[in-house]
Amino acid sequence: MPGKKIEISVIIPTYKPKDYIFTCLESLSRQTLSSKKIEIIIVLNGCNEPFYTKINNFIEAHKDSNFILLHTETPGVSNARNIALKRAKGRFITFIDDDDYISDCYLQELLEISDNETIGLCRPIAFYDGENKELSYRITKVFDKYADGKKHNFQIARKFFSGPCMKLIAKDIIQDRQFNTTFKNGEDSLFMFEISDKFRFIKFSSPNAIYYRRYRTNSASTKKRSYKKRIFNASRLILAESKLYFTSFKTYSTKFYFTRILGAIKAIFLG
Template sequence: MEQLLISVVIPVYNAEKTIEKCVQSVLCQSYKNFELLLVDDGSKDKSLSLCQNLAAKDSRIQVFHQENAGVSSARNHGIRMAQGSYICFIDSDDWVDDDYLTVLLSHMEKGGLSACQLTVNEQREDEDFLKKYSPEQAQISVLDSHGMQGFPFNKLFDLQVIHENQIYFDREITICEDVLFCIQYLKYTDTDIYYSGKCPYHYYKTSGGATNSRFIFHAELNPRDLSEVDAIAGCESYLLGQPEIRHAWQVRYLKAVVNTLRTMESHHAHLPGRYDELLKQVRKHCLAYLCSPYGAVSSKVSVFLSAISPALELWIWRKMN
């Protein structure tokens, strides 16, 4: 039986310390029919030369270079260059077990999506489950902090669905652009979605990563650090019809609002109009959020505190983190 080609895309930026381990973990896959696309996003270290050396040793590796434009641009370039039936994404500071592609492919249906759990900072918790979702249920799972969430690297996508519907990562959004991508993709799926409890993807999460760095006191405010709320707002037009999906989205949107208020507070940047409107949203929907089955307990505490005072929420968040 002919094996379908899988395109594996790795965006690379200043990853000289991790890229070789990442690439070698892909090359050791038990599923052999894949192409590996390394997209160097204007690295200033030795990443590009390391990628080129790796490509010289294995014909399945292709290396692309672009001026620094961000991870979304690098992933989009990979999408354009990919020749596979399916596509997945791996971050250059992570690595995967040798059954990563096998796990994702074993439950993939044409036109659908397959996902797995993650091993986070080597805290592995494989679970013996395989959940089957409708596209509507899958959108809820992406939005829910206890679901498969919006990570692009624990999922296998159908490249034809992406190309036919011109689905790309939004280059202007740097936080939760992956959630927007997944919600948009699921709008155009027409078959079952599968989510496995296995954890073949090793995700390295740092407290000072891109998401949390926006909360650093007195750091210069980058307007893109406020883009989480734009990403989740952008999801609204791609939601499928069930009322339950909209409820899950509203909860996720309110979390994004709180994070955006926290960012403004941390920079003492109460942007005229926007700050007041976001605070109004928190206070208006706080009770519904607290009573919702969606959202982590920590997020609910943050929403409650923000409704009282975003400055108080920031102070307590820093004490806890």
């Protein structure tokens, strides 16, 4: 939309998407925040058809929303997100997985509470695909405990920072940092740790701004890796985060660094 000020760039990486993606895109087309302030960047990675045509047909039927469809032959969620980050024009960035969706006021509420030093966090609700019931979700408990409309040190919500979704991040916080494409697991945590030198506060939305996280039995996030692979990945993650921390230890939180290291070690035993 030429000449319009984009407030939020929504980034959605997708690989051989199921029909879940249209639930995600429908939720974005219903946002209470003006569509003139939003761009929705969908990056189809890997296999092109018939997925590109299906998504493009959806976009053609929803011309009031600012959907942008990109394609890369290179598969991988990190590469797809990096492509979108380079393309993004918004003052703020939010990431959404293609099988998740958001409530109608999600973007508007997060925009109202976020700034260049504060990351806005929503209320997450997790559910198993095909089951009409909410799962017990540890970060939902964090929201329910601290959502009081006030700014907090981000340390109280460390569990929210294992990944980039469920939040609104100022582009000035991200700067030119990107996801590490050499990792197959743990790149989300590494990215969030890397950008943690540029923010200190979080603020929770009202309970109405919801990120619905869908769990599927055969999804990549629910498949366990071998013990050997878990050790290898955790070792690389610890090395990468340690390099960041000790290169600029005055700008990174020591407490947050050690919780990241403990989290990587814990992942070895829990899968």
